[in-house]
Amino acid sequence: MNTQTAHDSTDWLLIFSCWLIATVSTLGSLFFSEIMELTPCLLCWYQRIFIFPLPIILLIALFPVDKRVVRYALPVASIGLLFTVYHCLLFFGVIPESLQPCSQGVSCKDANMVLFDVLPIPILSLASFSAIIILLLIIRARIDK
Amino acid sequence: MKKNHVIMITALLLAVVFIAGGYLYNSQQTQSQAELASQHQKLLIKPYAPRAGSPDAKVTIVEFMDPACETCRAFYPLLKNLLVEHKGKVNHVIRYAPLHDGSDYILQILEASRKMGAYWPVLDLMFASQPHWTSHHKAQPEVLWQYLEHYKFDVARLKQEMNDPTIAKNIAQDLADAKQLGVSKTPSYFVNGTPLAVFGYDELRALIDAEIAKNY
Numbered sequence: 173m174n175t176q177t178a179h180d181s182t183d184w185l186l187i188f189s190c191w192l193i194a195t196v197s198t199l200g201s202l203f204f205s206e207i208m209e210l211t212p213c214l215l216c217w218y219q220r221i222f223i224f225p226l227p228i229i230l231l232i233a234l235f236p237v238d239k240r241v242v243r244y245a246l247p248v249a250s251i252g253l254l255f256t257v258y259h260c261l262l263f264f265g266v267i268p269e270s271l272q273p274c275s276q277g278v279s280c281k282d283a284n285m286v287l288f289d290v291l292p293i294p295i296l297s298l299a300s301f302s303a304i305i306i307l308l309l310i311i312r313a314r315i316d317k
Numbered sequence: 318m319k320k321n322h323v324i325m326i327t328a329l330l331l332a333v334v335f336i337a338g339g340y341l342y343n344s345q346q347t348q349s350q351a352e353l354a355s356q357h358q359k360l361l362i363k364p365y366a367p368r369a370g371s372p373d374a375k376v377t378i379v380e381f382m383d384p385a386c387e388t389c390r391a392f393y394p395l396l397k398n399l400l401v402e403h404k405g406k407v408n409h410v411i412r413y414a415p416l417h418d419g420s421d422y423i424l425q426i427l428e429a430s431r432k433m434g435a436y437w438p439v440l441d442l443m444f445a446s447q448p449h450w451t452s453h454h455k456a457q458p459e460v461l462w463q464y465l466e467h468y469k470f471d472v473a474r475l476k477q478e479m480n481d482p483t484i485a486k487n488i489a490q491d492l493a494d495a496k497q498l499g500v501s502k503t504p505s506y507f508v509n510g511t512p513l514a515v516f517g518y519d520e521l522r523a524l525i526d527a528e529i530a531k532n533y
Contacts, residue, residue, distance in 0.1 A: 184320055188320075188323070188324065192327065195328075196331065199331055199335050202335075203335060203338060203339065207338070207339040207342050207343070208342060209501075231324075234320075234324060235321075
């Protein structure tokens, strides 16, 4: 295998991993709302808005491999991360409750947010958006190399 | 191309996990619902709850409902027909699960009408006019009052009767029982204590038919 093919392979793997994380997150979020029937809170909705397009954008970038997908995917994922960080701060009480925008309907701090008593959904979202952004930054660093 | 296969297989795997997970979760939920219902059998029927059909019937449908709920409205005539169709064999117990904004108040009006012997006509009117007095899952009692007035119900007396503290107490009791029984949606049906596993009219009918076959 020459170096060019190896390089392309790594690019593919990076975008593929990104797509996989985004897809698992999207399906996971749909599983919570459609199957477990947990009503998404307001902040969850904003995060969903920014995760749902990523599986599509990233899948397109795999046929053929297109590193420029970073231009489109990174802004979307970054805005998603902002909402996630805010949600986590709210969830762990760093931001006082009076500031939360979702006092009506489903609480953003509800016990519903915790899976199997240990895993808060905002943390899952934080992990997913962070991993996607790190991978996208690596791909960006590899553009024109 | 090999890489394309990897993507396809991954996508397929994810879809299979999603569907299998959903199936597993649902069957588990159905089972725990049934266990919950059998554990709290006593909470299903309270002596104060309104009842339609023959008291000697061996098949009892317990419905947790909310007058502001659209699906309850859609199922109401179907249940009425079932009572006629299986006259004497089936009865229908109504419990309340006020899950919509403002339905507590609507239920107070309904319970007040019971004290005046006008329960079923008022319930009929509530369901018939429901699209006009509910908007975005929120009850608008002022509109309902207009309907009650128009159809010559004694609005003044209704307003007086609905303040009876027993009414509020019973509605709160119903909601507490609903929570204990795992009822989180309206309508929720229990036929002779068995919760309806998959929601739908045909499924409800099948459950009722099975209980009739068992008891008659």
